[in-house]
Amino acid sequence: MKVLWSNVGGHVIAVAAERVEAATDLASAGRDDTVDVAALLGVAVSGGEMRRVLRVRSGGAALLLLVGESVGVADVPAPQPLPELVAGLGITLGVAGVAPLAGAFGYVLDVDRLAQATRRVT
């Protein structure tokens, strides 16, 4: 499975590449359909750190994911679910599962779940 990944506050997050329409700069963020992944993960990102935006597709709508400065592409095995002990965190984090990535586990975001949550809020 091909993913786009980014380091957000020390955590590696990934999104299925087939769902990503574009990776752009921060200027296109700030709309209601923007998800700040750092806030989602509960981590602080320094004010001076550059951010990037992934424009992803969920159903017929677009969602903007505010991620870290660098965005990479990688082939990873299919995500495995979070271990049973911590499975409940998947909902909190909007994570579909984990996959070995960049020497650790990357958290593969569940774009559809995030889109639903965003629509409920806005």
Added chain:
Amino acid sequence: VSESGGRALVSVRIGGTWLGVPAASVQEICNLAGYTALPRAPGHIFGLLNLHGQAVALLDLARLLELAADAAAPASDVQRRVVVTTAAGMRVGLIADQVRVLGEVDSEHWREVRAAVGSRLEPFAAAEVDHTVGYVTVLELEKVLEAACIGGEGASR
């Protein structure tokens, strides 16, 4: 349980406390290396371990059971060990400062819980064992894992 009434245990030292888990529930003992931090997890969840490609949750019993630190404990994560256990339908890595495989412990060495009475450990203690390392508090592992399991909002169950 053996013919002599003994049960096989693996003991783990956490700070100044020795805890025992049934050897039958221990799958593997490995080093704590290359773990991944888990965002929004409570303090007793240490992170995820990559065990042969599979993600295993790491449980910090010191935090969950409020066990006192000990000056003799290793300073770095590199020296710490992980005891991978299965219980309550979960596979979980227990982080330990030191591990000893006790093997069969005869029934004469077992006693009711005394040392752990009144502590955070007491509800999870099944018995105590008198061994060369000192008194080992044998855990009810299923109870421990159920208490450590995370609900939907990131809080302990």
